[in-house]
Amino acid sequence: MDRRNALKLMGASLAAVAMAGIAPKTHAAILKDRAKDKKRLIFYFTATGNSLFVARQFSDSPLSIPQELKKGKQTYEADEIGFVFPDYASGAPVIVQEFLAKNTFKAPYIFSIITFGNASAMVAEWVRDYAKEKGVNFNYINTILMVDNYLPVFDMNEQVKIDKHVDENLAKLLEDVGAQKNYVQAMVQEPGMPAFSKDMLKGMQDQHYNMTAERLLELKKDRCVECMTCEKVCPHKNFSLGNDGLQFAGKCEFCLACVHACPQKALTLKSMNPQWPGERNPEARYRNPNVSLMDIIKSNRQ
Numbered sequence: 001m002d003r004r005n006a007l008k009l010m011g012a013s014l015a016a017v018a019m020a021g022i023a024p025k026t027h028a029a030i031l032k033d034r035a036k037d038k039k040r041l042i043f044y045f046t047a048t049g050n051s052l053f054v055a056r057q058f059s060d061s062p063l064s065i066p067q068e069l070k071k072g073k074q075t076y077e078a079d080e081i082g083f084v085f086p087d088y089a090s091g092a093p094v095i096v097q098e099f100l101a102k103n104t105f106k107a108p109y110i111f112s113i114i115t116f117g118n119a120s121a122m123v124a125e126w127v128r129d130y131a132k133e134k135g136v137n138f139n140y141i142n143t144i145l146m147v148d149n150y151l152p153v154f155d156m157n158e159q160v161k162i163d164k165h166v167d168e169n170l171a172k173l174l175e176d177v178g179a180q181k182n183y184v185q186a187m188v189q190e191p192g193m194p195a196f197s198k199d200m201l202k203g204m205q206d207q208h209y210n211m212t213a214e215r216l217l218e219l220k221k222d223r224c225v226e227c228m229t230c231e232k233v234c235p236h237k238n239f240s241l242g243n244d245g246l247q248f249a250g251k252c253e254f255c256l257a258c259v260h261a262c263p264q265k266a267l268t269l270k271s272m273n274p275q276w277p278g279e280r281n282p283e284a285r286y287r288n289p290n291v292s293l294m295d296i297i298k299s300n301r302q
């Protein structure tokens with residue numbers, strides 16, 4: 001075929017694509033396609049959808065940690081294994097810690113993307129050290145700034161207005177993982193914030209990691225319609241219906257899935273001491289706009 005006919009053919013096929021309405025692939029989609037040559041397992045934990053949204057950029061079918069935990073002790077084997085979850089007080093949620101400790105992960109490349117809302121501090125190093133103790137050696141751990149769902153400090157109506165450059169930052173993470181980069185983010189000191197120390201962050205974790213539902217939550221009875229959405233999104237099944245209406249008790253992840261998901265805004269946080277102010281705005285709740293309530297239920301329901 002001569003050059004003139006080849007160009008004609010190229011033009012015709014481009015026109016056919018345009019007529020069929022096939023959009024050109026985004027960079028993220030190309031990277032995801034490339035990863036399909038490898039067996040990649042992605043595990044995630046989410047309360048308000050940020051981490052599920054990110055997990056879905058790395059795999060079409062990420063696996064929920066609360067659901068996987070039900071299967072008992074497992075050995076997972078793949079070319080690449082990734083973990084996506086929120087930063088809780090510069091550490092991993094307890095349910096993620098349990099998952100890492102309980103199971104065996106075999107892959108030449110193991111990575112983690114941690115979603116955070118304000119200050120990632122030493123979360124990457126913390127996760128690397130914790131996992132190493134449990135026999136999981138990470139090649140790559142990085143963080144991504146998203147809406148901060150921590151109700152004691154942040155007003156969700158204000159948080160959603162802030163442009164946190166999620167798409168640009170995500171593209172960089174996809175590229176790093178696509179290239180199997182080796183990297184663990186070092187402690188990040190935030191300008192204008194007091195210097196973080198390991199002791200200070202450990203103190204914060206102790207407050208968060210030993211929570212119970214009855215210590216954390218308060219119910220506005222006049223608002224509760226007993227729809228049990230709280231029960232459906234709780235990774236610990238802490239809610240039930242008793243003679244006296246909604247009951248809750250038990251080991252709590254402090255993930256706030258129940259509080260954010262309640263359609264009546266009937267659940268709120270207790271004010272425990274002057275350092276613990278309750279909530280910034282009890283009328284403002286959050287769910288990542290790309291994630292449905294059913295997605296959160298399927299992820300966490302016990």
Ligand SMILES: Cc1cc2nc3c(=O)[nH]c(=O)nc-3n(C[C@H](O)[C@H](O)[C@H](O)COP(=O)(O)O)c2cc1C
Nearest residue numbers: 047048049050051086087089115117118119148149
């Ligand atoms: C108990 C708790 C502790 C948190 N601690 C931090 C923190 O130390 N630093 C930070 O930047 N964000 C912190 N966050 C915010 C979350 O990490 C962030 O909003 C995350 O993207 C939520 O993910 P999800 O939507 O998948 O649940 C905390 C949130 C909760 C509920």
